[in-house]
Amino acid sequence: HKRRISDGDTDNLVPQYKVPDGPPPxxxxxxxxxxxxxxxxxxxxxxxxxxxxxxxxxxxxxxxxxxxxxxxxxxxxxxxxxxxxxxxxxxxxxxxxxxxxxxxxxxxxxxxxxxxxxxRPRNHFPLAEEANKSILLAGGIGITPLIAMAHTLHAQGKEFVFYYKARTRAGAGFIDDLEHFPWADKVKLYFSDENRLDVNDVLHQYQRGNHLYTCGPAESMDAVFASAINLGWHEDALHREYFTAPDTSELESHPFRLTLKRSAVEIEVPTHKKATEALQEAGYPVNTKCSDGLCGVCATEYLKGDVDHRDFVLSKDQRKHKIILCCSRAAQANGDIVLDL
Ligand code: FES
Structure with missing residues (x-):
């Protein structure tokens, strides 16, 4: 900063924050x-x-x-x-x-x-309107978004089943509520120390148009997805929401370049830095919140580039034009990602 001030190079030295349009967040x-x-x-x-x-x-x-x-x-x-x-x-x-x-x-x-x-509420885990049947599979505290989904599916008169697994009955939440919801007949409970849920049994009757939603510990959701894909479920019919980011420390990172198309600027991102950090240092700050690839706040449009998407929030379609800058990088060393900034 001192060097830039002495050189008279003060453009974007102080980040310009703009009050967003619309109601307060x-x-x-x-x-x-x-x-x-x-x-x-x-x-x-x-x-x-x-x-x-x-x-x-x-x-x-x-x-x-x-x-x-x-x-x-x-x-x-x-x-x-x-x-x-x-x-x-x-x-x-x-x-x-x-x-x-x-x-x-x-x-x-x-x-x-x-x-x-x-x-205000934000939604990265919406119901697919086209589903002809929904399988809701909750693990532990991951039950919460699926309860809201069940309310909506019930109100819409749509077909669904609600599977809830927890380690023990005493550690499971919402059991009383589940017994009294108007869709209580759709609920199937599984406790590891009583009757384990066999995911393959749940998923083997897949038919075109069915959708699966799961939320729970990351390893449990990975296992559900792996079983579903093994049993022929289409990737577009599988939905999950992470509440903590899985460990990605073993992923290899390369240095790469960000080209800011509208600003006509190139920014190098070294191996040990995130794109958001490099942008911030160069005077082009991007809003962040979780910095873990979970909340979607730093999602930015990109125009070109081979992206290694490492987030847990964007859909397959969104990844065609959006990048989560707090965790995703160029897929190749010295790759170039062109941002619409
Ligand atoms: S800051 Fe939350 S996804 Fe990037």
Whole structure:
């Protein structure tokens, strides 16, 4: 910065932030109710309502919100309430004592009647409208977005089955709710210490037009996808949502170049840096949030280039023209990715 200032080269030295168009991306809500919803009390349901009691912004099944219990912790949680009822947003949070601290802080800090900062809902895990039958397969706390999906499918009169597996009955969340939902007859429960779920049994009757949605631990979702593909499911019929990023440290990274078409600038990205970091240093900051390839905030249009997509959020179609800059790179060493920036 000192050298650039002494050279008089001050263009883009200070990032220019522009207030985005449209409604504000965050809002203050009130925690209306918190209820333990697993036998071991580790899963808690939080219901948020607007401060003045008016309806909250609408959302589609599969959407999530960011919750900020304290400024340095932002965590994403899927909405598990019925999208047809926007009087409240409901999330389910598992207290992970060995986690990064977000869930334990959330459990400690959120108190009924207190204000909470949340984002508007965003959705990277939507239902496919064309599905003639949906298989919802939830693992552990991954049940939350699938509950919202089941509400929507039930309201639409569409065919679906809801499989829920957990290690133990005591550690499973929402069991009472599942017994009382109007679609309770669609629910099949599996506990590792009672009756294990055989994924092949669930998936072997695939027929064209069926869609599978799964959410749970990464290794469990990988196994579900592997079985499905093995059994002939079409890739486009498989949907999953990660809530933590799988370990990608073993992936090989190369240096590459970003060409910013509209700015007519070339930026080198060394092996040890992310594209977002190189852009920031060059004076072209891109918004980021999770920096793990999960939230989609840094998605950017690209015009050309062979991209090694390492995100967990873009669909196959979106990857044809979008790149997640906090984790994806050029597929080849010294490759060039042309961005629409
Ligand atoms: S910042 Fe979340 S996907 Fe890049």
């Amino acid at each position: 965050v809002m203050i809500v009130t925690l209306k109710r918190r209820t333990a919803c697993s036998g071991d009390k580790k899963i808690v349901k939080y219901e948020f309502a607007s401060v003045d009691g008016s309806p909250l912004p609408s959302f589609d099944a599969g959407a999530h919100i960011d919750v900020t219990p304290v400024p340095q912790f932002i965590r994403q949680y899927s909405l598990c309430s019925d999208p047809a009822d926007t009087s409240t947003y409901c999330i389910g949070v598992l207290r992970e004592d060995a986690g990064r601290g977000g869930s334990t802080r959330l459990h400690k800090m959120l108190r009924e009647g207190k204000p909470v900062l949340i984002s």
